[in-house]
Amino acid sequence: MRALSRIDRHRGPGRLALKSETRLLLMVVASISSLVLSEPQALAVLVSFSALYAVAETKPKTLLIAYLFMAVMCSIALFFVWVLGFVFPLMRSSALSMAISPFMRLAVTMNAMLPLALNSRLTDLAMALGRLRLPGLIRLPLMVTIRFIPTILNDMIQLREAVGIRFRGRKGFLFWLRHPITWWRVFFQPLIVRLIRSADELAMAAELKGLEPNTDFGGQPQTFSGYDRLTMLLSALAMVLAGLVQIAIGSHWHA
Amino acid sequence: MATKKLTWNEIWNGRGLFETRELVTIGLFSAAAKASSIMLALIGGGMNPLTLILKSAVQSALLVVLLAKVPKSGTLTLSNAIGMLLSFLLMGQHVISFPAVLLGTITVELLAHFLGGLARRPWLAIPMIASSELLVRVINVGVSYLGVREQPGLLAMVLIVSAFSYLGILLGLAGGLKMTKELRRAGLIQD
């Protein structure tokens, strides 16, 4: 299917071939710990460890592009701060060490996110979720969501093509800007119709299959590899080290 | 069919609250919301104001139709929860704001329940979505503040983005309402 291969085309197993569960866990830990820590030195520990993880799991070119993108976004944000500084003097930049912390947090989150986003196939993520003991109330719709994103993307591609055919080369930006209601109707109405029809059909298929909210989607139980265990050990070490630095620097503890 | 008392395990798994087909529908609409975000971001870039407005408009219109299709207490909460979990899985977003947003949406649902519930008063869908989306944005701004607390000026960008996306939510509510009426006329949503 075109849409699925578009999404999963570049999603290899990653150099360390980590389990999706490991990547998910690292993502949660990185997000929470980077938010809790405030000292630049403590955050620097997390940035270093997470960068090691990202370099080990991501292609250098992809990593470079992601960092460049982050640099552009940060520059735009700083530009806003600079402009606002004229209007509200209180918002003018304080010490560099204070200004750098938000960007370090962003770097930690991005380093943890890239391997997850680039190396975990949607189907593997769905299976990993199935193995987690989430309530069935959440697990079943989440599984359906992950399973059907590619199908719906494919529908959207076909829909875009159908609109292109109907409006024969007049599908330019200006045409749609002049006719926003027509835009809404031609792109959104068929999508909704298709969704409602698919929902009924899929629900019928689920009932017939005997799918229940508590169905075990997880398949074979996974065994963690040596790389998985090493990665988890190193991330625990990084957190302890960063926590110690935060305490040693002795500044504020923001929870 | 004989009815029996539900066990805690069955309640944990949602039996008695939602039927399988309703959960499937909620899942499918969440997939559509995420797929349209991906598509619009690919076409228009993630951060331009028009894309932000369109993404939110599509998202809220989908919610209006979903609440017409599954008019039950809990649909909105479940849909928001799935959306946030998915953002977390795909992009690592929302992990911190998740509990607060969930609590906020449940409060909105409870209020709607006491006002008569969606099944009896379908128009409640509009204030429910409007208020829960506002709440989500307020909580996200709060969490963002935690992330940039040393340099609050950076919050300006978050505020601008939130304002544009909320404008989209309001436009989407109007569009979704009109669409729902038409879908009822076409017989695709039953009264």
Place this chain on the structure above:
Amino acid sequence: MLNVNGLSYRHAHAGRPALRNVTFALGPGQSLLLTGRSGSGKSTLLSILAGLYPHFLKGSLEGQALLDGKQAGQDRVTEWGQGARLMLQNSEAQFFAGTVGEEVLLTLRCRGVTGAQADEMANDRLGVMGLLNLRDHSVFKLSEGQKQKAVLAALTALRPKLLLLDEPSANLDPLFLSDLKSVLKCLQKEGLALIVADHRLYWLHDLCEKLIVLEDGQVAFEGAFGDLDSDGLRQKLGLRSAKAPKPPKLPGPRDLKLPSAPKPQTSAPTPTPAPPPAPTPTPAGGAAPQAKKEIAVTVKNLYFAYPDGRELFGGLSLSLAAGEVTALTGPSGRGKTTLARLLCGLEKPLRGTITYDGQNAGLKLGQVVLQNADHQLYMPTVLSEVVLAIGEGRQSPDIKARAMELLEAFNLAPLADRHPQSLSGGEKQRLVVAVGLARPTKLLALDEPTSGLDGHNLTLMANEIKKAAQAGPAVLVVTHDLELVNLCADRELELIGPQALKAQIAP
């Protein structure tokens, strides 16, 4: 085993019952063809027999549907489904797992079978379907025929007693149909009873011995498959032919120049159920009788390449004349739709030219009607749909009058105020063809316009296609449906391989 006795069903809020007093019986290993016009109640009957009442179908039911003495609707779908399983028309919508093997295992897990036993049962089913080598294959990468077999593997993993199939032939080419038939025969030998609801009938000959034709929810005819040989009966009940359609003996397209390598051949397997008599290739197409007609589309030395580098057409040249219907046939995956898309300007050729009266091909002059009608209908009424196509946002009494003329030509005028999404499948297909003709066009390409249409609607569609051609454009029909080709095509081009074509001279 299955006893249906005076079964009647009325959908919630519906005026008329969907089923009235349906009675029949079926034993182990027996098979029944259930047919009838669109909307006659076939799918409703299958849904009830699959146990979807009252959990999913919330109307009112009278009478009995007993499977081994158990009444449909008394068990939950899950428990009832252990005895009867239903295969829906859209196979992809029935996959919840990522790979073929996981899909079968998931079905088993849903019924509490796990571990080594589940593995063994899954392998057994995949073996019967010939899918064992595709066990770890993504379900998205399967062909339509393989998808159906994967669904069948999952459905039969727990050895149900009754298998219900809803229009299994709608998306399959003749090659896959004969493959599906062999699989169903295997299952039948295992003692499984089959009920197949379908419009295409010929492929079921020597599979289904019993026959029920529904009309307006009632049994209009009950007998044996052989009874369908009667033309009068089929015409009266609006059914398709029960015999394999004769291979069309039509001339190839004008000015046809077949690819140079490999040679246009007669040795490649012909995927039709009854292979045509040895075709006579027309190396330059010049031998076919060619009356003088205005050439609308000219293709010269056409090559196409997929992103992965695979090449198609190998230097194809041909012409399409205004007012003529050309059928593009052949097995799935050989480039039929790609050729139609190229001709309409939706794809770019690698080499070669496609011109309309000397101008470059493109969507400004070519029009393609895609397979999925739902994607092509946007407006709140049938009339406004055509008005939008003519005026592209502009409205005037003139445009409205032209739209009404077009609707009348396609027998859609009485439905002008209806919502397009509330129309039947056949009506929607006709509407999208009408929309395709709303503005002047040099080429109208139709992609599988009759998949899922009954005999009555098939004839209607064939007539509309002929009318469309009379209005001026060259018409290209991409289809597996040889009945349609026999009814409306003037010429035929069969794609049988990446660079192999076949065309015939008229007798």
